[in-house]
Amino acid sequence: MELLHSGKVRDVYADGEDILLVASDRVSIYDVVLPTAIPDKGKILTQLSLWWFEQLADVVPNHVVSSTDVPAEWAGRAVRCERLDMVMVECIARGYLAGSGLKEYERDGAVSGVGLPAGLIEGSQLPEPIYTPTTKVPPGQGHDEFMTYAEVEAEVGADVAAELKRITLEVYRRGQQVAASKGIIIADTKIELGFAKDGTLKLGDELLTPDSSRFWSADEWKPGGTQRYLDKQFLRDWSTSLTDWDRTAPGPEIPDEVVEATRNRYVEVYERLTGANWA
The missing domain is CATH 3.30.200.20 (Phosphorylase Kinase; domain 1)
Incomplete structure (x- = not known):
């Protein structure tokens, strides 16, 4: 191979x-x-x-x-x-305000050009899920940037842009319904889509995992601050306590207790969602 x-x-x-x-x-x-x-x-x-x-x-x-x-x-x-011919747009749906979406909202009152009501705070549930695509930048060549829907249309055409938005929001809505029944909030998620040989748009990469989504425990959700994350945001929060790392390579070693706590969160969200024990 x-x-x-x-x-x-x-x-x-x-x-x-x-x-x-x-x-x-x-x-x-x-x-x-x-x-x-x-x-x-x-x-x-x-x-x-x-x-x-x-x-x-x-x-x-x-x-x-x-x-x-x-x-x-x-x-x-x-x-x-x-094999898929991947679409060069990161497709993101948000139902709650957190992360880069929160920063964008605090600066512009909007995310990816989607206007939002005034007065929202960290962890707020949005009136309805929104589609907030970003660019897809190759590793080592910078960071993904928010795109407006018009920019996505210019990149892939109106018909494909409409399908990307429809699929992304429907995946989020269905995923959130399933997760809610297990006591988990999916604050946001990123999916990747590509074209098969027959022209069908298909999901690729990973789907609704702790690496591609923000998972919160529903019974602990409280807008106005940091939530208890069941995903790798826990690692990001740990890294903010480091005064000697500027978020460039090489990254810092992770202490054993942080490794264990991170693994426990991945296991917890797997078990709560699937109902199966992680052996």
Whole structure:
């Protein structure tokens, strides 16, 4: 097999007409891969994505060919996938105000050109979910920037832009419904879409994981401050306490207790969503 790409978390291999997507235990924050791995992270991301792909199969097709026809050494963390021509837009849906969306709102009163009511605070639920796409910048070449819907139309055309928005919001709405029944809030999520050979738009990469979404415990949600995150935002918050790191490579080593607390959050959200125990 040929290694096509080694990303911050996943490695992509060519295998005939298919690709193998292999999730590692690497973790990145602020586009920097940290030198310390999170045990089981790759398997949790893979298994949770597969669970979500099945839950949302009636909303949008996905790139999964097989989760078992993979080399034994990658069992549990690899997926055989259809090759997609990926759309160069990061598709993001937000139902709550947090992270970069909060900063954008505080500056402009809007996110990706979508105006929002005055008076919202950190953790506020939005009147309805909004589509806030960003650019897709290759690793090491800067950071993704918010795009307006008009800019997405200019990038991919009006018809494709409309489908990206529709699919993103529907994936978020359905995912949020499922998560809410398990006592979890999905504050926002990012998905990736690409075209199959027959021209069908399909989901690729990962889906509704702690790396691509903000998960909060619903019974602890309280607007006006930081929530108890069940995702890698916990690591970002830890990094803000470091006075000797400027968010550029190389990243800092993660202390053992922070590694354990991060892994526990990944396991917790997997178990609460799927109802299965993480062995």
